Amino acid sequence: MQAPSSTAGNAIVRIGNRQALRDPLWLRCALIGVAVGFIVLFLCLPLGLVLYQAFAKGWQAYFQALSEPDTVAALRLTLIVALATVPLNTIFGIAAAWAITRFEFPGKSLLTTLIDLPFSVSPVISGLIFVLLFGSQGWFGPWLSAHQIKIMFATPGIILVTVFVTFPFVARELIPLMQEMGNEEEEAALSLGAGGWKTFFLITLPNIKWALLYGVLLCNARAMGEFGAVSVVSGHIRGLTDTLPLHVEVSYNDYDAVGAFASASILAGLAVVTLVLKSFLEWKAR
Amino acid sequence: MTQSSIMPGFRPALAFTLGYLTLIVLIPLSSLLFTSLQLDWNEYLDIMIDRRVLAAFRISFLTSLAASVIAGLFGFVIAWVMVRYPFAGKRVLDALIDLPFALPTAVAGVVLATIYQPGGIVGKWLIDNFGLQVAYTPLGIVVALIFIGIPFVVRTIEPVLQEFDTTMEEAAACLGASRLQVFAKIILPNLFPAVLTGVSLAFARGIGEYGSVIFIAGNLPYVSEIAPLLIVIKLEQYQYAGATSIAFSMLIVSFLLLLGLNLLQRRLRKRSGQI
């Protein structure tokens, strides 16, 4: 489940000296105090602590933890999963947005609802449904093992479940935007003799690029960070099917704090980069 | 939008969309549905009325409810402050609200556990001063779920607050209402649907949440073991029927919750004549 995209921080209601809208000074101070206190305690502190713990035993320990073969393997797997997942869902997002916003057909609103479905499924259940399909007792389990194909507890399973979990990200950014844009510009280009692809690359893409990047960014962040769903299908084979988030869990449960937080720091860095780019894209899209 | 005969690519785009959707989403999800339908009714009941399962459901619901309500309260204050008061450093703080979306849940989980464990920064302070242990108790679950839920509330209320017709507040003031009366009689009733939506989104997410909870929860059966964890445990023991039953029940409950919310929103809007 995903909250609505943020539009905040930029459009503020201007109070100025509209007297009737002004809250008393003590109240303003108190509320700002509560809000800032909450954000610092609940959001800044965890972020800072990741770095603190990662470097608790110094730079050397940090880089040693990061260069451990298992960590490197986990990072590699995480990148592979993201590289496979993000392009797939991006292409899907564009195709779905094109079909839904440029044409009328029966069942359109049902299709739009179905696209959002993965967001309302618990990560653990997302993992479970793929176990039910491809696990040893699953629908295709016997057939797969007879043909020596490994999906569960292997990279294909991890990729599949990640694709499921990040499925709606790009589409749900593009659909409302392209809906609002309308198709007059594209029709103009087509009537001037441009081909379909040319129209897409010269007219559509420049108009949707910031929203597209926004969707790709969120999709990527989730693909690299997904834990619950991947945890169910991965089998936790060290150095083989552990992604970076799973590696954080394993190290933490082994009381290897520096190891856990060194890996966590990479993911936290990813989160910060995501937030910065997100703010940038929101600013750009305006 | 009108159907345009010259727009190209309808068939390939729709075919790809439907094919991909079926392959990635519909077939996997239907596996859960069909596996559930194959379950024997008695077997299903046996699984569900197991004391440990019931306890897990109760814990998941109560902690999610508490966390979403608290997140609703703080989220409202944060959204209000972000939209209404200018102050230094606001943009950075506002961007940070989305951290729980961007930070992988496993990272959130281990960090929160580290902060609130009895020797952790906040955990030690709470125990020393109030004798309150957060980590490895249901309270820890609530803390993790507040973290997860806060952006849902803030990001749902913020746009509504930005669009809010502030002249209603001025009109009420001219009619003699104090600021408190304006808040209680004008602002709150108009924002309530958005608050309710935000809280429900946080609640629904909280029930299914796994990664950020399991580290801080301690996972004691009957005390701090959540329903999603039970699915994982059943799967590890190859009890597919058990895992499926719990998952199916969770989905039914989430579905009913969303349905109820939609009906409530509709009634609220109907009451103010917007339908």
Next chain:
Amino acid sequence: MSIRLIDISKNFGQFAALHNINLDIPAGELVALLGPSGCGKTTLLRIIAGLETPDQGRVLLKDEDITGQHASRRGIGFVFQHYALFRHMTVFDNIAFGLRVKPRRERPAETEITKKAHALLELVQLDWLADRFPDQLSGGQRQRIALARALAVAPEVLLLDEPFGALDASVRKDLRLWLRNLHQELNVTSIFVTHDQEEAMEVASQVVVLNQGRIEQQGSPDAIYDNPVNAFVSKFIGQTNILHVEQNDAAWLKSAGLVFENPQGIYAHVRPHDIDIEKMSATSASPLILKDWQHLGSSIRIELVNPQLEGSGGSLYAEMSNRRFKQLNLNRGDRVAAHIRQAHWFD
């Protein structure tokens, strides 16, 4: 209740919205604050209501200084341009709001509130809408409900911000007269803001013309129309021909009867109905040609040109009754003479 504004100034950042406004409004008047958009009229209204604070100056209500008083304690009714009806309340609850938020000691009993709200609904002739929500009303209905809501607390002064601005032209006409009649019935000191001079002249008993944060003129509609104090007011109120004495051909102005042996300025402002026309023979010395005319309903507007003049200075508009126009029996291209009965002079 009389209102007195003393030396009010207001800046928004670099922009000076109001400069040293001094204004007296006697009790019982219906005053229009008239001016082009951005002239500061709405800001002035909001300062009187206490919705904005002036940077400088004082607001007196019946000789009592209320400059620092909160809007909720001024007892001034305000009708917002877009009505600001409480959309989560029924029409009835909207009107009852002001009574229900009174402190317990002053609050009337609920039966009293019900009675009063229904009386107000009857006053605005919308009693049958009591249970509707604002979203279900038309623009004109919302306007009247907003007025009833403001009147519920028996305000000593009623302020209306562009009361007809958001309405269709036909509804607007009806509501203007209705508001004027209502004011005569209630006799509460009222100020409304408008950018429409016709509206101000038709509804108000006093008109205050504002421009760029300054008061240009204050007076009855008659006084302002007949004796504009400067070029801005003359141009803003009603139709005016502006003649530049040095640019325009002195000969034809003279032939038109304009007396400028003793000009009191460079520009002569002449109302169209202050110009009379006479049909001339084709060989006459008059340089004016009748170019075209338009029916304005009860009167006819005639466009006269001087072909010998280059540029825009050569058109003159005259207005006369239908009957007079028919008597003249004019055709396009006819040579005519014009007689100017009266002019206002400005630099």
